[in-house]
Amino acid sequence: MSYDYEKSIRPGKLPHIWCPGCGHGIVMKGLIRAMDTCGLDRTNTAIVSGIGCASRLPGYLDACTLHTAHGRAAAFATGVKMAKPSMNVIVCGGDGDGTAIGGNHFIHACRRNIDMTYVVMNNFIYGMTGGQFSPCTPTGAKASTTPYGNPDPVFDISKLAIGAGATFVARTTAAHPREIDKLITMGIKHKGMAIIEVLDDCPTTYGRRNKFRSVVDMMKHLKANAVPAVAAAKMTAEQLQGKFLTGVLFQEERPEYTAQYAEVIKRAQGA
Amino acid sequence: MAKKVALLQGNQACAAGAIYAGAKFFAGYPITPSTEVAEELSNELPKVGGSFIQMEDEIAAMAAVIGGSLTGAKSITATSGPGVSLKQELIGYACIAEVPCVIINVMRGGPSTGMPTGPGQSDVMQAMWGTHGDHAAIALVPSTVQEIFTETVRAFNLAEKYRMPVQVLFDEIVGHMRERIEFPEPGELEVIDRAAPTVGPAEYKPYDATKGQVPPLAAFGSGYKFHVTGLNKAADGFPTTKAEYVDAEERRQINKVKDNADDIVKFEEYLTEDAEVVIWAYGSTARSARYAVNELRKEGVKVGLFRPLTIWPFPEKRTFELAKQCKAIVVAEMNLGQMVLEVERVAKGNCVVVHEGRVDGEPINPGQIAAKVKEVL
Structure with missing residues (x-):
């Protein structure tokens, strides 16, 4: 049975700009299914992004969409949510956008625990500008600006989000499409800051420089190294070498920011 | 009945003017000598059902203000020269995406940290040219505490009318000076709200200038679904690289100020x-x-x-x-x-x-x- 994605896509906006084999489309489909599952009213849903390949996603979706400046999505989204707390707010973007130029906004949005769902498509590279290394490019990997191998240590986005105070943090990969919408759905239903990190592939600027002979190879790599967090609990450090944990990594209940601010309004008004 | 009077600091008068104009959202970052604007609005906005947020940096404050304004809330930020330097990127965004907002710049010297507690008037060129690319600017320069109130109201009016960022620049002297101020009665000063769309959601195009230089801006969450981007775009709001659209849009955005100079x-x-x-x-x-x-x-x-x-x-x-x-x-x-x-x-x-x-x-x-x-x- 085929899923009706078209009712969620703006007429005339396809084909998308992504390269053949790019995982962003898989994530977009997952997001559409999650929004449908949650029954989000699209006229009351803002989808906010920054700059980069992943940040072009909102333009395809039928909703209130806001394609902002590089790295600033979380800050714009915070303004939307603060000024109109009744809106559903979804943020999407890439690893460089969210954790390098947007790193400050990312951690503070997590800290506030403001109610939004941020889908980070982590394809380990700056794709749109042609493959420069990002804070998520594996150490030693080749990028257009690391011709001798990447000397930089790597940001673990999910750990960063947990450390900064996000109250729902989950990770999956583009090779696990069913888990994408399951986790985004949980994120949307969660009251507070939800970070969904989707490990993604960029065959054009990352794969071909790093000995991935095909998109299939990249997908196999994501599949082979993903370890559900539940299973990881029973594995040794040695067995977990080079693997990444998937599924819900962290979840807690903590007062949500706009709900807290509603209390501020009550106090200011003498209630 | 006698008007309500007070002995007020310029920065406080600015906040009072913002409330009078109908401001509902402030996002900012602490910086001398403008901080009292934020302090005052953190106190006053929740009283009128609005909201205040102190962001992680100046850029974030500008971003939040634009996001807030897109939901229909009249939005304002306050800073000083170094803060405006940081905000320049997103001032350009507000120009091209045509999002009304007010930026208060209580001027000190410079460049860089300069003399944070001393007055200056060295941001007046920054107010015009402080973002990359061709764009129009509106900047107001009040001289008295009373005028800070009225010009802040006017800044909101111009921002809403022309759908763009408007800067109010006053030097630290007027910002921190205390003077007698008469509060205008409600309705005494004109308060302008942005034009509402004249067509339904299905026909709405956020940059359709066929009926005037300033297309109406719908609010997020009001039934209208549309796209906002910092890319050059066509009337429907979606990115385009077609020369004729890009050229027409850029010229319209500059001409909406140029052609209405007498009003501004x-x-x-x-x-x-x-x-x-x-x-x-x-x-x-x-x-x-x-x-x-x-x-x-x-x-x-x-x-x-x-x-x-x-x-x-x-x-x-x-x-x-x-x-x-x-x-x-x-x-x-x-x-x-x-x-x-x-x-x-x-x-x-x-x-x-x-x-x-x-x-x-x-x-x-x-x-x-x-x-x-x-x-x-």
Whole structure:
């Protein structure tokens, strides 16, 4: 049975700009299914992004969409949510956008625990500008600006989000499409800051420089190294070498920011 | 009934003006000498059901203000020169995406950290040119605490009317000065809200300028689904690289200010009718200039004051007329020569244009201005 994605896509906006084999489309489909599952009213849903390949996603979706400046999505989204707390707010973007130029906004949005769902498509590279290394490019990997191998240590986005105070943090990969919408759905239903990190592939600027002979190879790599967090609990450090944990990594209940601010309004008004 | 009066600081008057204008959202970052605007609004906005947020940095504050405004809330931020430097990227975004918002710049010196507690007027060029790419700017420069109130209201009106960022610049002296202020009654000052779409959600295009230079802006969450981007775009809001769309959009966004300069430009003149020398001054410097005019008139010197309340768009017409009428224009400002460049450009050689500047953290005093006037007589 085929899923009706078209009712969620703006007429005339396809084909998308992504390269053949790019995982962003898989994530977009997952997001559409999650929004449908949650029954989000699209006229009351803002989808906010920054700059980069992943940040072009909102333009395809039928909703209130806001394609902002590089790295600033979380800050714009915070303004939307603060000024109109009744809106559903979804943020999407890439690893460089969210954790390098947007790193400050990312951690503070997590800290506030403001109610939004941020889908980070982590394809380990700056794709749109042609493959420069990002804070998520594996150490030693080749990028257009690391011709001798990447000397930089790597940001673990999910750990960063947990450390900064996000109250729902989950990770999956583009090779696990069913888990994408399951986790985004949980994120949307969660009251507070939800970070969904989707490990993604960029065959054009990352794969071909790093000995991935095909998109299939990249997908196999994501599949082979993903370890559900539940299973990881029973594995040794040695067995977990080079693997990444998937599924819900962290979840807690903590007062949500706009709900807290509603209390501020009550106090200011003498209630 | 007597009007409500108070002894208020300029920054507090700014916050009061914002509330009068219907502001519902403030996002900012602490910076001297503007912080009282934020402090005051953190107190007042929740009382009127609005919201206040202190963001992680200046850029984030500007981003949040744009996001807030897109939901229909009149939005404002307050900062100083270094903060505006950081906000420049997103001021450009607000220009191209045509999102109304108000940016308060309580000016200190510079460049860089400069003298944070000292006054300056060295951000006046930044207000015009401070973002990359071609764009229009509106900037207002009040001189008194009362005027900070009224010009903040006017800034919101212009932002909403022309669907763009509007900056209000006042120097630290006026920002921190306490003066008597009369609060206008509700309805006494005009308060403009952005135009609502005239078509339903299915036909709505956020940049459709067929019915006027300023297309109506729908609010997120009001039933309209549309796309907002910092890319060049067509009338429907979606990115385009088609030359004819890009060119038309850029020109429209500049022309909406240029063609309405008479509506936006505001100034005051004092004893300019027979003036042989005109002092061209704004902000706190205009107060010294007025004093200098009075002193010089006592000595029989034919001198007057031109005091702009709008510096961008530049008050070209009247400045040109004055240049034709007088022998010299003395531009007094707390910088080393900024608005004087515009006055020179507009005077087109019709009179002598000289500059009296100061950047040592002290105000320009009347004696200093008077001496310059005598020099050019």
